[in-house]
Amino acid sequence: MSNNQKSNIQRRDFLKFTGLSATAFILGIPSVKADEPALISNLSNLEDAFNLNPYVLIERSGKITLFNTKPEMGQGTYQSIPAIIAEELELSPGQYTVQQTGGEKRFGPLQFSGGSYSVRGSYHDLRKVGAAAREMLLTAAARQWNVPESECYAQDAKIFHHPSGKSLGYGDLVETASKLDAPQNPRLKDPADFKMLGKSVQRADIPLKISGRAVFGIDVEVPGMVYASVERCPVFGAALKGFDKKMALKVAGVEQVLEVVREYGTYKSTGVAVVAKNYWAALKGRKALKVEWDFKGNEKFNSTDYAQSLRELAKTEGLVDHTSGDFDKVYAETNQKLEALYETPFVSHSPLEAMNCTAHWKDEKTLEVWTSTQVPGDVMETLRGRFGLKEENVTVHTCFNGGGFGRRLALDFILEAVDLAKTIKKPVKVLWTREDDTQQGPFRPLTFSALKGALSSDGKLLALQHKVISPTVSAFLEPERDKSKPDGTMTEGISSQAYEIPNMKNLFVLADVHIPLGYWRSVTSSTLAFAHECFIDELAHQAGKDPLQFRMDMLTKDSDTKRVLQKLREVSGWDKPLPPGRGRGIAQWDFFAGLAGHVVEVSKTSDNAVKIDKVYAVIDLGTVVNPDNVKAQVEGGIVMGITAAIKNGITFANGQTEQSNFHDNPIMRMSEMPQIEVHILAEGGDKIKGVGEPGLPPVAAALANAVFAATGKRIRKLPFDPEAL
């Protein structure tokens, strides 16, 4: 590609980006070859391409490219996000290609996938983006034909003149259209006319992913690149004392051995990178290293003692996060009360694609990176700031993410590769091993919940207190945060459940830890929902009430939660008793990402073992973009939630992670799967909620409640072994 072509596209990109709300989007399949610029590598003839807004690029040939700002990590944004534009632009799935953005400013500040925010955060704006482009093309056609716009309509990438039947393709109209002002309030389609939105449209990334064609970060190759593997101290908080690289350098293919720093917020650790001509040589070189660490006393850390320290902290008062009514008074004055401590462990994200990044400094001021990241906007911004680079001199290629789950919100593995490439002055791919991924964090924080509840003599919940005791992610990512105030992330959702509880007091106790912590799919809700909804179940049993009816009795007003529970009652056949030896449990959770509820059914296989038979799920959305994909996300959330309930658990001994790979940090397998039945509440309208996370939080609680129903055994600590209760 010539510089001339490049500058043309850049100039034109800025021509018409007027007016529309700045929630922009791009996603694409970067070229595997570095000499083909990724952002525009799939565009055929850039001299003849025009943007109608940042997200719609139409070539005179008729080729249409839609830009997606939401990295695809399995949650379906490669289909759902461009489909929102395409629906209003009257395109069918085969009529456009998708490009992933790489943090370029013109695509706005929301270039990330996280918080189940992609569709819910951009649906309304992207409809406008597509509709505005459609209106511009329509105006261009009407002017060309000299006919009233009202006689024209858009369909299948063409504008038609209704009376005459004549038509022009978008490619024929785009140049004229690009000179028009973008309409500020374009007419949106009637949802009744939608061809793609609300329908289970097949995902365009699936053929790529079943044929080896999808390019993940790990698949990128750059001419002249080398590979690196980094030995990082197994003890958190240690310092590098020194290393002997002699044996490593003797391994055929090893080129260099040098220090490199990993930065994750305030967590910094110096490791030793082995750089080699191929990855196998880098691994062998790493094994041949002799490294000396100064553990600085951190080798004494273990999670058994740490958990005990949280049990002690649970006895302290804590910071008030929320209060309504007068919990203390009512609790003191009530006879029927209950107290429980719930415990959840540290867990790993363990996406199947281990962390990796390929970085190439073309000269001292020009940087190109290829990586699987959830946050291309943050990557761009951070790299520019860190090295004082101009935006046009940084290129971020956002690849397909081989799983994210929150792990790829972090930049540690990217900065490490970029720093290393700068030092060795060669393009380098740094690839973590599974052991690195399992052992180095960041982990979901170990989180404890101390709960208290008071019931009236007729079994109504009068007062509830939920005290969260945990270390925080913000300790690493927002060190400036005021510790005298509760950390809202660690108490998310507990005060905003729809239950009408007259007296509530929710508290937070901060625990310190030096182990790096990170956001994990559904964040703290994945732990709080377990404690909260199991304790509600305990209270229901204490009150002698059916657990679902006990909840419904606290939902006198109309609410989304009430409708989810009603739907669950219906689809799970809740009111039909199960045969002896089987049990069902229910739970729901409403939090920042959205709302879902589950009924789990288990059967006893022996006195102290159960099998998970079936999960009924209801997710509340309002508006749905792709029902089949929503079901897939809820299925995935359920599997991840059950895995965290019965499998995962990262523990520490001698300052180190005790687990290392899938044999001792297992995830659910095919043979362990329950049946899953997903129902979507989607009445349409402006309401639109998140999809990727809400299916996860309630499942551990519904499962534990089912175990209680079947066996009388109350689970208050995760993980638990359903085969050894």
Add this chain to the structure above:
Amino acid sequence: MAKYTLSINGQKVQVEAEPDTPMLWVIRDYVGLKGTKFGCGMALCGACTIHLDGQPIRACQTPISSIKKKNKITTIEGISANIDHVVQRAWIEEQVPQCGYCQSGQIMSAVALLKAIPNPTDADIDTYMSGNLCRCGTYNRIRKAIHTAAAALQTESNK
């Protein structure tokens, strides 16, 4: 370093590598076929599943020196030219993948399963597929897609 002649997806490939280099890295970084994935490096996850003379093996635990000249290796890229293998068609029909990273390995195991047991039961699928991990949790769809593919094979053989 030693020289090896490999037969991959019906093509002869010359590779120069250390004898202990796992086929995973040979296929990915020497031959340049990126569909075979690294997941664990210990034969625990199945992401690197390939076929050696039609049998599924874990490429991460197979050193190049163990491969004989007459061995035929098949990777995900070799099962069809146009993404139209019966298993791939079933994967599309059931919209199986999410992130997709494990799916090359899942498909290679499923292809081998259907070759061994053309009409597998759920128990057969559990046995055969439980070595392939999926963090996104697509297992129920994989199971359904295998049944779909088996049914399609049945229909084809009845024609």
